[in-house]
Amino acid sequence: MILQQYPAWIFFVELESPVSDLTVLQLEIDYIQLGSYVDWAFNTITGNIFNDNNGDCQFNSTDNPVKHSLVKALPGPYYAYTDENGFYELKVDTLNTSYTVSYTTDSEATLIEKICPASGMYSVSTPKGKSTYCCHDFAQKIKQCAVLKIDINSDRRRRCFKGFTYVNYQNVGNINSSQAQIKVVYPEFVKPISSTPAWTSKVGDTLYYTVGLVAPYSQQTITIIDSVICGIESIRSLTQCTQAMISPANACLYEDIDWNNSDVIVRGKCDMGIAKFTILNGGSGDMPDSTAFRVYTNDTLISTQKFALRSQEYFQVQLPAYGKVIRLEADQSANHPAFNTIPRVSLEGCVTNQALLQSAYKGIAMNTPLNNDFVSSTSCMQITDSYDPNDKAVFPVGQSERNYISAGTKLNYTIRFENTGSDDAYTVVVVDTLDSDLDASTFLAGSSSHSYSIKREVIDDREIVTFQFTDINLSPKKVDSIKSQGFIKFSISTRPDVANGMLIENEANIFFDYNSAIVTNKVSQTIGEYIEEKPELGSIVSKTPVNNITTGLTSKTNTKDLILLYPNPVSESITIKFPRETIESTINVYTIDGATVLTQRLGAVKESRIILQQLPQGIYYYSIADSSGLNQHGKIIKQ
Structure with missing residues (x-):
């Protein structure tokens, strides 16, 4: 066993009788274990x-x-x-x-x-x-492949105060990734102010970054200054999630995986107190067998239904929220790559007007895991009015008052620190002793506010991780509150064989220079399955018929009246060719979650052209309509 090692001297003092002089024998010891035996023969x-x-x-x-x-x-x-x-x-x-x-x-x-x-x-x-x-x-x-990864983390969400959001992206593959694009989607009550580097464009609450070339083994960070809005006290404790996505997708990772190429995607939004979800098969393959989707209100299961979708088919699910937290999750087909096995969306604070936010249920969206994978990352935090400057948080929190999680769950820990002293802090050391029921082989260091070094060791059968921020130079809070803060994030899974009822606990010690440790709060979770069902409430869940976003033809549209869009995929501009000269029409282009990114009047012409160069790579959907009843919608792939 390797024990904590401290360079030391041991002094032997020999007293003679009568004491006429003092003889000191000095012996250098390599290492000494405090409170245990000396282990010098490692x-x-x-x-x-x-x-x-x-x-x-x-x-x-x-x-x-x-x-x-x-x-x-x-x-x-x-x-x-x-x-x-x-x-x-x-x-x-x-x-x-x-x-x-x-x-x-x-x-x-x-x-x-x-x-x-x-x-x-x-x-x-x-x-x-x-x-x-x-x-x-x-x-x-x-394998010769470019593999993009992205991670996002915010330091705090304090009402009326500025904060930082850090987007770390890297190429862990071994060839260049060209034409990389990043999209950061902000929640309703948090507003981006500025970023370094500056965003390329901004549409609503979505920031777009044209990154371009990402070299192999390289890593970069986007630092965004943002702020929670002021003036609405009822948003206190509301969960706000910020999502970052990077493209192009890492298709080469899954070339040798035997699955049907279907990919279930779940999106959700609140519309005047109604929770509306879309379940889409965004993959290139059909689902040959049915899987299930489940609807929860405040972690209580109220509806389970089967579905199967062909490529690019979708349907919608909706129900009144009544101020509760509504969650929908859907299963992937068998052998789907493990990075996204249970797509889920939680809608919190879904009310008919902001006055009802005060009585809405809050924080429950933090209880269950997110859909994070290589190319998508989400950071969720609750809005506060005050905070502990040195604390630890875990996501997912777990369900019920006992914070139940399943064995094998991936836990995302964030340790935040702040210099509340009177002078600059030059070095910060964070020491985290991991619970013995966490699987050390799954440990993965994540994003941070500053660069750091990491050390891993085992002491008395407990695994200890030390993060050292050298030359961090944190300002005192009273001088600059923004530059006084920092954080470190890491993930680790519980062991898959942990018995139900076992408690997973974790806390950290934070050292500022040579000062004594500041001990964070302790976060704890219980291994077990939390299942509460009330199927009698499932009658409020409604489901629309299946639609296909690829053709999107209405009953009024004949094939001979089909509007042609080309080239598709498109990199700069797309031509729209009508079967005949039309009365004035309009095209809308929107993202998969329904956000409109372009609206353009096309005029009374037979052929028109729109510029899409400003849009990041990805899949978009369009609709073209005029007053005569012509209505066509479909898919545009932006290269």
């Missing part, structure tokens, strides 16, 4: 992890180091992380003389082939104490 296993670009299994200048990868030794377990150069230094005990050393990476598993050693693990003998066992390198080969 061993160290070292090596590198790298992407082997030339296939020779030798780490050289043509290869790329794999940083922040977790190395594990058994029995133990013992952990280490690779540094910026792909190097790891793993300390193990001498009570065992043989260890199995393996590693995990945060890159998508379908991209990686472990080639040296082919098993992805070493058997390392450590016959002597206090020795270094070198050069246990791991070489891997990565």
Whole structure:
């Protein structure tokens, strides 16, 4: 067992009788464990992890180091992380003389082939104490693919106060990703003020960034200053979610996965107290078998129904909210890539007017997981009027007063800190002792307000993660409240075999320079299934017939009257050709969740052209109508 290590001196004082002088024997000890025994005979296993670009299994200048990868030794377990150069230094005990050393990476598993050693693990003998066992390198080969990832996190949502939202994006693949676009969608009561870099365009509450080229293994951050609105006290405690999406999609990840290429997408919005949801098969394949969707009010299941959709088919579900939190979730087809197995949307604060927000149910949207995957990330926080400057939060919170979560649930932890002292804080250290029922192999460091280094160790069978922010230079709050704050975010899953009833608890210690630790609040959740059903309430749920967004022809539209749009996919402009000269018509272009991004009058012409160059890549839908009853809608793919 490797214990917490502190360089130390031990002094032996020998007193003679009578005491005529004092003899001090000085002995240097390598490391001392406070409150336990001295463990000075540890061993160290070292090596590198790298992407082997030339296939020779030798780490050289043509290869790329794999940083922040977790190395594990058994029995133990013992952990280490690779540094910026792909190097790891793993300390193990001498009570065992043989260890199995393996590693995990945060890159998508379908991209990686472990080639040296082919098993992805070493058997390392450590016959002597206090020795270094070198050069246990791991070489891997990565599929030629650009893989974009995005992560979003906000520091606080305080009414009438400014805050920061950080959007971190990276390419974890090994080739360039060109023409990358980012979309950030803000909630109703939080408004973006400015960002670095500046957004390319803004449509309503949606920010668009034309990122362009994202090089392999590169990472960038967009920093947005935003603010919760003032003047409406009833929004206090309301959950506000900010979503970031990056395109193009990582299609190469799923080329070898055996599934039907269907992709269930769920969208929702509140319309004057009515919760309205759209369930769409946005994939290129049909759903051969039915799956289920479920509707909840305040975490109580009221309706379960089956559905099956062809490619690009959709239907809508709606019900009165009555101020409750309405959640709809829908299942994917079998073997769908695991990144998004249960699409779900929660609508909170859905009332007929803002005066009723005071009595609406709030915070329940924080109870269940989100749809985060590689190309989509959502950050949800409740609006407050005051806050603890140094705290810890977990998402999902869990259901009911006991915060029930299922075994294997991925937990997203955020630790926030603020310099409330009288001088600058030059170094901040966050020490987090993980619950023993969390699965260390799933740990993944996330976004942060400032750059940091990370250390992982095991002490008394407890896993400890240390985040160190060197030269962070946080201003005192009384000097600059915005620049006095910071945060770190990480995710980790509970072990899948944790028994029901077990409590998952977590807190952190925050050190500002050489000051004593500030202990955060403790967050806790209970392993178990929370199921409350009231099917008798399901009669308020209504469902529309299935529609197809690809053709979108109304009963008044003959095939000979079909309007042609080309080219489609489109990169700059699209031509609209009518079957005959029409009276004046209008085209509306909108996103999949119903937000209108363009409205243009086309005039009484037979052919027209609209510019779409300003729109980010993605799927859009259009409708064209005139007063004669001509009405056509369909899909536009923007390249």
